[in-house]
Amino acid sequence: MRYSLTHTTRYKYEGAVTVSHHLARLAPRFLPGQRCPWHILEIKPEPVGRSVHNDAYGNVTTYFECEGSHTELEVTARSLVQVLPTATPDPASTPAWETIREDTSGDRLNLSTEAGAFRFASPIVPVGQEFAEYARPDFTPGRPILQATVALMNRIFTEFEFNPAATDVATPVIEVLQKKAGVCQDFAHLMLACLRSLSLPARYVSGYLETKPPAGQARLVGADASHAWVSVYCGENAGWIDADPTNNILPSERHITVAWGRDFSDVSPLRGVTLGAGGQTLAVEVDVEPID
Template identity: 30%
Template structure:
């Protein structure tokens, strides 16, 4: 049962003072049997009071409002966590789609997570689905083939997609990063009526060759009848065991955004994200992302004296 030390800093900087920065954060570990939080400290600029609640998807969520004028907002998370999942897979490869249909029909949220989005290139998705699913296949087998298809047929390339990239565009690029592959896999699985959800977290492979070591990461959980939610990582073509740390789940990335909110003011903003993961052997991996963000220019006219501007931690989950 490995223990990891996670240090995650989100920093917004503004070229002039802003105020009333209202934010929502999802940087708390997801409460589940596969991981145990040993300690967790969150430090926010000016120490605002944080209201904590559980959202629709079961994510622990915090909200706060930084009222005074400020030119910087820092959200710092210091987490010590133990993964308790076994490294030996025990996924049920026997149960099929008839049993899945029975379980989905009795659970509204499973039904919601089994409906694909409306996209332009659904025909291409249907063709992929047809190649990975045959009559009599188990749900776990089809899920595994889906991850393998994405890993084999799509290239892992940073910088050619962003947080607004659609599944249609991913199909055109035939490439992307973990966030893109997760969204593509969700569309394929849901086309096959397999309930599936987006997962946001960290990956901690400790130099074993997996993509995304020591960084924010995204993968998928598929619902396997007779078993429950099973994590699978199409970026690395593996089932999730005890090297993935889960923060939040949802229908898409928008449900799992680590930090998002609004502020009042007219300012250019800069976002930087720092993540470090310390392993039991003393090895530490660090990563810094500087994110280009759109914002209003000081020369642009303001229709009112105070403007609400969305600022989201919309840096793509690159790994």
């Protein structure tokens, strides 16, 4: 599938901003199953300087700075993305989850121990007994890692309510577990906490969903904004496998990957600091259109 992707972010400031510095992670990644032949970042007011680099996780990151009095900032990312069908291994054929836990905690550098960097708590995602206990019914002794991950994903989808009013960006993950409600970011953070509390490597993935589904297919939850899901390491042969607990699916051609990291704090689409302003309002528009 090919998609035309537009992501517009608008800030309106209560007072004039004289200087602002920003980081944007809005360019889709190049992956074995994904191509981004064209991407442009339009910024108003025109920045006095910008530079592009890859961060520690390989995400394309644009730094820009604006000078001169302004009361609004508008950033529009336009991309052409091609998502290719990729084969997902039979969940029952993946290694036992205990094997993954042991392989990724070794002291010799290889693909598994490199993935092990995602086994630990991060700024937003804690590890703890409560999360391990929630995951334990799905991670029975000897169960294949992907099979157990799919079961955990299904249980979060079944037992938790998608409710934007239940949480905000500062809601702790333990509160999400207690309320059993939240949005895609909450469900991704919760699933990460569960997996990492069992010492399993898992990372946060940000991206988009197809806005208008093919005829006869259901519209996915979260298609009007940036979406979030998780990726779990399933061994050197299977590699990283994505899982979307908000929609209870293993992502394929309808998911577009932009960035990944330990949690949302590593991959926020746009962040920055301003001199002046006071308060501000934020509006975000996302449109993902399939191209015949």
